[in-house]
Amino acid sequence: MSTPFLSVRDLRVHFSTEDGMVKAVDGLSFDVEKGKTLGIVGESGSGKSVTNLTILGLHHPDHTEIEGEILLDGQDLLAASERELERLRGNKMAMIFQDALASLSPYHTIGKQIGETYRKHTGASKREARARAVEMLTKVGIPQPDLRVDDYPHQFSGGMRQRAMIAMALVCDPELLIADEPTTALDVTVQAQIMDLLKDLQQETGTSIIFITHDLGVIADIADDVLVMYGGRCVERGTKKEVLRKPQHPYTWGLLGSMPSLEGPVDVPLSPIPGSPPSLLNPPTGCRFHPRCTFTEQVGGKRCATDQPPLELTAGRGAACHLTTEQRAEFFADFAGTRPN
Amino acid sequence: MFRFLIRRAIGALVILLIISAITFVLFYVAPRDPARVACGKVCTPETLALVKRNLGISDPLPVQYWHWLQAVFVGRDYSSFGHCPAPCLGYSFHNREPVLGTILDRLPTTLSLSVGSAVVFVVFGVGTGMLAAVKQGKALDKVASSASLIFSSMQIYIVGVIAMYYLADQWHILSRPKDVPFAESPSAWFSGLLLPWLVLALIFTANYTRMTRSQLVESLNEDYVRTARAKGLSRRTVFFRFAWRGAMGPIVTIFGLDIGLLLGGAIITEKTFGLHGIGALSVKAVYDNDLPLILGVVLIAAAAIVVFNIIVDAVYALIDPRVRLA
Structure with a gap:
């Protein structure tokens, strides 16, 4: 087995709250291979989202204790400086969130929000960033992308917003994409379209994906490997077939x-x-x-x-x-x- | 936007008409007679009637109001003063001066006072609020939050007098408040108003600190702020371009209302520091039973609030593209 692209070893994420220490993630290890999709399943509060926010370094540093090791392509993310993380976020690793309406800024146009990421990481001009935004919107299947690029999120439908979000995450061709329940808020038809889109884009770009969901149907559709989380720990791991057909x-x-x-x-x-x-x-x-x-x-x-x-x-x-x-x-x-x- | 402004301007006009009518009625409901005062000690019914006619208050109420409106919109000819071109707010009962002239005379003081202190409280209030929000839960936040709570519960007439005594009279750090027109000497204008600015701004600063902090704490927790961080944008960019943008709306709203109120005259501040602005003028008008002057200052104060309300709504639409001006 080759060295995995992302390797998480014995990760512990503890939050100090007024009521005491919350052990959101308690000794979690997993790998994601290049170009593969790892599905993480679990109930709300099982630690799936916290794990992935920690990979991106988006936890609140003051109240969080983190132990363990997260290696992305050999680089230790937990030891990386904020500046190094900023360079990686949106560039080498990107994230799609669940509620696209809340997760997109209501104050900026779709094109600006997509282009912003591109400009930050490539130093492109405004004009180039806009062209890239139109290109990305085309890629994710937004009709009339050259017009819709100037729309605000509230002018998009739910499915289009999630597509725009995917366009934003993929604008710098990240090698790792973390999708945190990206289809949960969508109706089933749109959900299927978004899943197909992600699969197509993965085939095209060879991105590794961590797909977080509580929906086993979604896992069956998209994942290569599955990790089942419960109470901040991994309770079962294996390939999709093993976990869904012969769960242990x-x-x-x-x-x-x-x-x-x-x-x-x-x-x-x-x-x-x-x-x-x-x-x-x-x-x-x-x-x-x-x-x-x-x-x-x-x-x-x-x-x-x-x-x-x-x-x-x-x-x-x-x-x-x-x-x-x-x-x-x-x-x-x-x-x-x-x-x- | 243009249609919005036209529509709101018409609405504002209606509001001002209603306010002036109410002021008119209230003035006559009060048990006092300006003619009786002007008539003097030896007052025969004949002289009283003459005084009433001269003051223009012998006609029935609706006719008087109609005359007043006419003067405002098309001007009016007075037997004793001659022609008064529109917009004419009439002549003071008390000193026979034109009301509009008196108000315009006092306006610079009020403008200087309110705009100057607004600059101070916006810069310091919003600035401190931002710092407190960034340093949430740290010592700086706690100091700023408790200080703002203390200051916001203070009163100008106490703080002002204490500040004048120590800062001006005892320690000579600031000069005593003085009302020098800007055109006459900008430096004297500045030093004369600095103390009132600071005192008036103190309470506002405290409120803006608390408001800015709470709005920012809320918007920093928004999902789109997290997304912005996930895109690799720096903390500074995320703070100003996303979190602050989301926090701005309510602050702009309150600011518009505050500045509208202040332009109508900061009565207590002006009285405390002996400044002669619209606030002091309105107090005098009420004491003197001076109907034209009362109508004038009420109208100015109301107009300031109404105008800034329209501005706030327009600015809100600029900040938040989801807001439709309809």
């Missing part, structure tokens, strides 16, 4: 079980995961999923509540669970039996 962790089973399927009988009820996401202020001891897990008795004793299960990986595949491999296979077979796919 009870939490991933729960995620799959709570998703409707188009195949098979329609009267199979959805089974939501009981309980609610853990507080990161006082996370559960041992396995963070154990209070909501239905398999703690099968593990036996109080191991789930006391010992943190390690994430043991073989060839990038593994899950952090105390169940034995045989047990997992057996329980998943039971689970899958109730589900057609």
